[in-house]
Amino acid sequence: MALRERGELRVLGACPLDCPDTCSWVVTVKDGRATGMRGNPEHPYTRGALCVKVNRYLEHAAAPDRILYPLRRVGPKGSGRFERITWDEALDEISVRLRAIVDEHGGEAIWPYLGTGTLGHIQGSEGVAGRRFWNVLGASRHFLNICSTAGNAGLRLANGTPGGMDPETFALSRLILLWGTNTLTSGHHLWRFIQEARAAGAHIVAIDPIRTRTAEQADVHLPIRPGTDAALALGLLNVVLSEGTQDDAFLAEHTNGWADLRTEILRYPPARVAEITGLPEADIRSLGVRLAHTRPTGIRATMGVQRHAGGGTAMRAIAAIPAVTGDWRHPGGGVAYSTSGHVHLNIDTRDDLLPGPVRRLTMTRLAEGLDESVKCLWVYAANPLGSTPDQNRVRERLAREDLFTVVMEQFPTDTVDYADIVLPATMQIEHTDLHAGYGHMYLMWNEPAVEPPGECLSTTETFRRLARHMGLTEPSLYDSDLELAEQLLASGHPSLDGITVDRLRKEGWVRLNVPRPFVPFTEGFPTASGRLEFGSGPAYVPPRTAAGGPYPLALVTPASHTFLNTTFGNNPELLRRSKGPRVVVHPDDAEPRGLRDGQRARVFNAFGGFEAVVEIDDRVRPGVVASTKGHWGKLSPGGSTVNAVVEERDADLGQGAVYHDNLVEVAPVMSETT
């Protein structure tokens, strides 16, 4: 929507970042320039506020290091030395190289590496932008497993979908468990609903190895040993059974496998769970009693909990809680992981265009996958050198001289330094997109507010031009952004009834066509049986860190307050506020290592290491050290980041990544102090 007021244009858009809140924003435009951006006060979830990061979005879009023109590498890989070329030169070179690779090695030699830089259904990962083009060439399939797949898989086994509570219904909860989620950092708009619940008497519990800013605000903080959440879930249910408050009618009518799960639960009394989780037995018992007697209990469990060896099983165990308590009966009861399971857009990637079956390459397995069989790596909306595991090996692989690397980017990231060709990408205020939040129930329209600077092109326009340059004749490669939007809305699903592109453009956002309050699963669970499946298999899978070894400390690397993944890692003010790479160490762990507060240290293991300033603080539990994701290697001392110590290894389900499940040692860097 664009409204003109006193010579200013107000354009409604949506935040594209990988954040559950998908805010509605209002951009003011004067003389073709964006002069202001604020959270839309009329949007029921945004409620007028953006966040510390996106408050700087316009500054970021106009930053001096923005990539504005196509570039060709002139120095060695990794040097970051480029010369400006024209789009025609870039498309010529790309066309010739892609053709030669397809002719000589087949399309599967191309890896289209799409990340989460934008979650747009038109320009980004949610609609798998570019996939039709890759299908025509027969490129390898890319599995975007970097973020949430272990939890998705665990929830799918139990509930048939990762979808659960509408986060707005937390206002109605009377007990709220914030489980492996740092609400005030990684999706703060939920807090308003939690505050409403609290005003009505709700009790708030945070379950997190770190006393985060969210845990600080909770009534109780349980500093759980990382990766042991499934055991805690079973222990809490053990207390519910002791109290005799399980919902037998719900269990009988809506679940399968209760007898086996019950046996398993009985193997996890609070004393045993205390040993596994490192939590006091009395705390487990008292939360169990509270859970047994408080309806509705709402559980907000997000991605932090599943970045572990047993992450999928952990989400599956958490999913058992509202089935045993019967919380799914009530608005404000249940589990909220992601609302994406409630979004039924028609994502038509046209896989029928593929010349035949193709292999699948896995996003978090970049180092392993980038072998000689890959001749072209095409990175878009991703910064793998910053984001993926085993950074040192990824760097080695990216340095391969025979690998043709194209990166579509807004900024000169660590990954860009290894590109042969860089293509300048638009930012959200400069292109059209359609979004669905994964933490709310609205579809959002993003109307471009200004013209792209320099020669930046959107993802869709880049692929249209490349297809034309290569003489590809498949008509659907040339669909316009508005046509793509129409196709997305044409799934025929009742939740989209009455939602049209025109309406979205006019209103900016529309709530999915579901009741309010939204209570999922009232018609049964979307599993094959229509019931929640407690399932078989282990009920608790221990973390890798429990296995021990030469490196004694468990490292967790969750969201940074000032960055969004590695996005904004180059914004000078946000970088300053982040205080640079840091590692938080408990006093009991600092003392024997001779670590002093404020000192430079090296965090390392067999895979590599990174440098960070030591912060000695008991907000981490003994045996656990904490840092964050988001820093850029080239802006960090030593040139590496947290992902240099993260192993390329899968979680138990869904091939999820294990970012919070790695063992390290921390040692002072002797020569330098800060």
Ligand SMILES: Nc1nc2c(c(=O)[nH]1)N[C@H]1C(S)=C(S)[C@@H](COP(=O)(O)OP(=O)(O)OC[C@H]3O[C@@H](n4cnc5c(=O)[nH]c(N)nc54)[C@H](O)[C@@H]3O)O[C@H]1N2
């Ligand atoms: N400011 C900011 N916001 C973000 C992001 C960002 O980078 N910065 N990233 C966005 C993205 S991509 C995502 S996926 C989400 C992620 O956001 P979240 O879902 O919140 O996930 P994390 O930040 O990985 O971890 C959340 C919390 O889980 C805790 N945790 C780690 N291991 C365990 C465990 O074993 N058990 C329990 N109970 N807790 C554990 C961590 O200490 C952390 O406080 O946030 C999005 N929002």
Ligand SMILES: Nc1nc2c(c(=O)[nH]1)N[C@H]1C(S)=C(S)[C@@H](COP(=O)(O)OP(=O)(O)OC[C@H]3O[C@@H](n4cnc5c(=O)[nH]c(N)nc54)[C@H](O)[C@@H]3O)O[C@H]1N2
């Ligand atoms: N250690 C550790 N590592 C982690 C995590 C963790 O918890 N710990 N979390 C993981 C998670 S949850 C995620 S989701 C991943 C994210 O990893 P990535 O998907 O690599 O996301 P970003 O690091 O934000 O990089 C996205 C890039 O896309 C660019 N971009 C944004 N919009 C566009 C666009 O429209 N077009 C193009 N061409 N480019 C665009 C941005 O400038 C940015 O450089 O990181 C993972 N890495």
Ligand code: SF4
């Ligand atoms: S990053 Fe999240 S909280 Fe910040 S503006 Fe975007 S959607 Fe909103």
Ligand SMILES: [Mo]
């Ligand atoms: Mo993510």
